[in-house]
Amino acid sequence: MIIMESNVTRAPNTDPFTTQEGPVISEEASLISQEAPKTKGVSLMNGKVVKCVKETHDTWSLDIDVGAENLDYIAGQFISIDPKQFPELERWARFLEKLKGKREVVRAYSLASAPHEPYLTITVKAEEYWDEEDPYPPLLSPLLGSDLLMDRAIEVQGYTGHYVLPEDIESKTEQVLHMVAGSGIVPNWALLKDDLENNRFPSLKHTMIYTNKTFGDIIYRDALFAMAEKYKERFELINLITREEDPAVHGPNFFKGRPSTEFVSRYVSDASTLRVYACGAAITKYAKKKAKETGVPATPRFMEGVASILKDLEIDRKRFKKEVYG
Ligand SMILES: Cc1cc2nc3c(=O)[nH]c(=O)nc-3n(C[C@H](O)[C@H](O)[C@H](O)COP(=O)(O)OP(=O)(O)OC[C@H]3O[C@@H](n4cnc5c(N)ncnc54)[C@H](O)[C@@H]3O)c2cc1C
Incomplete structure (x- = not known):
């Protein structure tokens, strides 16, 4: 019909x-x-x-x-x-x-x-x-x-899709960690706007670690920076830049490199209750197939790195939602 x-x-x-x-x-x-x-x-x-x-x-x-x-x-x-x-x-x-x-x-x-x-x-x-x-x-x-x-x-x-904030999230955690890279910011941008602009979960704090190659690759750049300024009590934006010599020239929350366990743990208040929403590229099914055929392991991408960090931080799978674009 x-x-x-x-x-x-x-x-x-x-x-x-x-x-x-x-x-x-x-x-x-x-x-x-x-x-x-x-x-x-x-x-x-x-x-x-x-x-x-x-x-x-x-x-x-x-x-x-x-x-x-x-x-x-x-x-x-x-x-x-x-x-x-x-x-x-x-x-x-x-x-x-x-x-x-x-x-x-x-x-x-x-x-x-x-x-x-x-x-x-x-x-x-x-x-x-x-x-x-x-x-x-x-x-x-x-x-x-x-x-x-x-x-x-x-x-x-x-x-x-189930990459959404549950209605009872405030009873489970005080912090959501957004780990995103490149166009992986897209669904997390929606989550941020939905909560912050509507004040849906007032007790929730959002920390976003956003990885890009260069400053010019940051999607929603002006709106994102404005959001971090407007809601600074509830939203902290950390930028990681992989292909610039000195990303700190862009501001105090800019750092060089990819996320590591040590870097991420600086921003986690309580790993035992933390909720993580991670989105970005992972090894594709085509790359996995090729690796199997050739015996040469596929190069890990952003999401494989995130999985390893969350394992180090002992964030169990029930507290970790992921959207994979690869
Ligand atoms: C839940 C979800 C959300 C997404 N959200 C976004 C988003 O917000 N923004 C965004 O930009 N993307 C997003 N994506 C990715 C998007 O769905 C597409 O995969 C992407 O845009 C590429 O599509 P395409 O048609 O241009 O490329 P495709 O035609 O799918 O090709 C992509 C690559 O795969 C290779 N390939 C294709 N078929 C084969 C094959 N049979 N064998 C070997 N290699 C092959 C091609 O060579 C090419 O390199 C999302 C994906 C998912 C799963």
Whole structure:
């Protein structure tokens, strides 16, 4: 059944192929489903791209109007987008399907917006194609990570995901540690806005350790710094920069390098109750497969580093939620 509501069409999702492969969502869901707030299920919505903002040299945010009556999601959830809906990608998708010998499925995008905001916002990094390493070029992100879809229709499927703050979080902890890298900030930005702008969990303190290659790669930079200033009693922002000689020139909360156990523990008040929300790149399933075939171990990425730090800090899996983009 299709329900027409203003400019938005919602229909139950029954397509078995519209699921992105790869994310660690099902494993997460089994651990946290008991404390995750209830969602209304997944529907298809016809929206329109009403704003495109260039965040960094390779990353854009798109505001999507799906109608005010359809904003029934929880901060931290994601939507899925089918690349084959765009006429300019349809032939490429079929060509890639032939090369790969399998269907091109939907891609997941975390919502950067919080439910009190008028539009759905996604923030997309246009993936590169490194022809020495990558067997195929990226299909969807170069189109979304641009302003090419301005004023265009877009069908999105949502809402999904358990990367959300449970309603009873204040009874469990006083501190949430956000460990994010690059575009991994997207769902955590939604969590921060939802709590701080609505004062939902007044006793909760947020500490974000945000890793980027350079100052110019910091997504939502001005808004993020303004948020840290405005809510300084409740939100501390720590920036780690990996590819600059002296990041301290950018301010007192800038440090050089990647997160380490010693560095992270400086910002943890009580590891025995801490809740961690970590998002960023991990070793991809393709890299894992290649490692198995060649016997050469895959290079650990951001999320493998986070897992090792949290193990050192004895943060058990029930207190650690992760969203993996690799
Ligand atoms: C829950 C979730 C939330 C996400 N949120 C965001 C977000 O907020 N912002 C964001 O930018 N991204 C996000 N992502 C990542 C996003 O879903 C896409 O994976 C990303 O945009 C790349 O999609 P693409 O179509 O451009 O590339 P793809 O076409 O998927 O290709 C990506 C890479 O995989 C390789 N590849 C593809 N198929 C094969 C194959 N069969 N064998 C070997 N290698 C292959 C390609 O060579 C390429 O290097 C999220 C992912 C998840 C799971």
